[in-house]
């Protein structure tokens with residue numbers, strides 16, 4: 001199976017169409033998980049495992065685990081996942097195998113690695129932006145490889161993202177081909193190609209150096225980012241355009257090919273970022289010539305396990321805009337803190 005024509009992407013697209021009949025669960029943190037999240041995780045890890053030489057150890061840090069599926073009441077969704085995965089394997093034809101329900105549960109738990117600073121670990125978000133997926137909007141299948149704590153490879157499949165620029169259209173595509181596959185290897189640049197198969201093209205972040213001409217991306221879901229803070233950052237910077245709100249790491253892909261100039265992500269206090277939400281997207285942006293840091297200007301550290309340990313938020317932009325962006329981010333955070341606890 002080649003990643004770009006991997007049945008997994010078309011499976012996710014097909015499942016998106018009748019997901020409401022197939023089952024959606026709510027996880028302990030109240031976030032949704034669907035048969036597509038589980039199915040995608042099993043299929044991607046299956047391909048990776050099958051293609052890993054027997055002499056090499058296999059480790060994967062992935063978002064989903066089998067806990068909810070082992071609970072009473074989850075029989076139907078487990079049945080649906082088992083059917084979906086087995087059908088996809090047969091339709092694809094690359095591997096000849098069959099998963100029992102117990103096999104499905106244990107395959108999902110192949111993603112339970114803790115990652116860390118040594119060795120190699122795959123990092124997978126099988127459906128990033130599950131809420132966008134359920135709405136029929138943007139989502140991504142995000143895969144990265146960590147080597148000695150550093151991201152060295154990233155692939156971002158965005159089945160609902162137009163292959164052409166989304167520019168300032170606030171997330172809607174411009175009617176051209178839909179389905180973009182971004183990829184990046186450390187030291188080799190970043191590329192985009194069609195998910196239907198087309199020659200890959202090198203991409204680079206925009207070269208805007210005056211924030212007046214910049215636009216910024218942020219989460220579609222208001223609960224995922226402090227919009228009063230991102231609004232104040234944009235205003236201080238002099239950004240004129242309204243925010244472009246799209247789901248998932250499609251934001252990193254769009255930024256990497258210059259559809260917009262800045263990505264601002266400031267979760268509410270207490271939220272801990274997970275490595276699978278940023279590993280693939282951040283290497284696509286940095287290899288396209290951009291910069292991704294926390295609010296203090298530190299590089300993201302993927303070597304600490306399943307979580308990112310960072311200061312306040314994540315910002316991404318090009319090299320020209322980063323110094324002024326960092327400055328206003330720090331001013332805006334300071335003002336926010338002062339307003340929260342005045343002397």
Ligand SMILES: Nc1ncnc2c1ncn2[C@@H]1O[C@H](COP(=O)(O)OS(=O)(=O)O)[C@@H](OP(=O)(O)O)[C@H]1O
Nearest residue numbers: 127128129130219220221223224246247248267271
């Ligand atoms: N409260 C809160 N704050 C910040 N981030 C959160 C929060 N809750 C969830 N998540 C994570 O956000 C992932 C979706 O990415 P985005 O926030 O970029 O998407 S969205 O635009 O808001 O849909 C989403 O990824 P998926 O679970 O893979 O969909 C979550 O990991």
Ligand SMILES: [Mg+2]
Nearest residue numbers: 125128129277
């Ligand atoms: Mg995610």
Ligand SMILES: [Mg+2]
Nearest residue numbers: 063125127128
């Ligand atoms: Mg996910």
Ligand SMILES: [Mg+2]
Nearest residue numbers: 031032063130
């Ligand atoms: Mg999730």
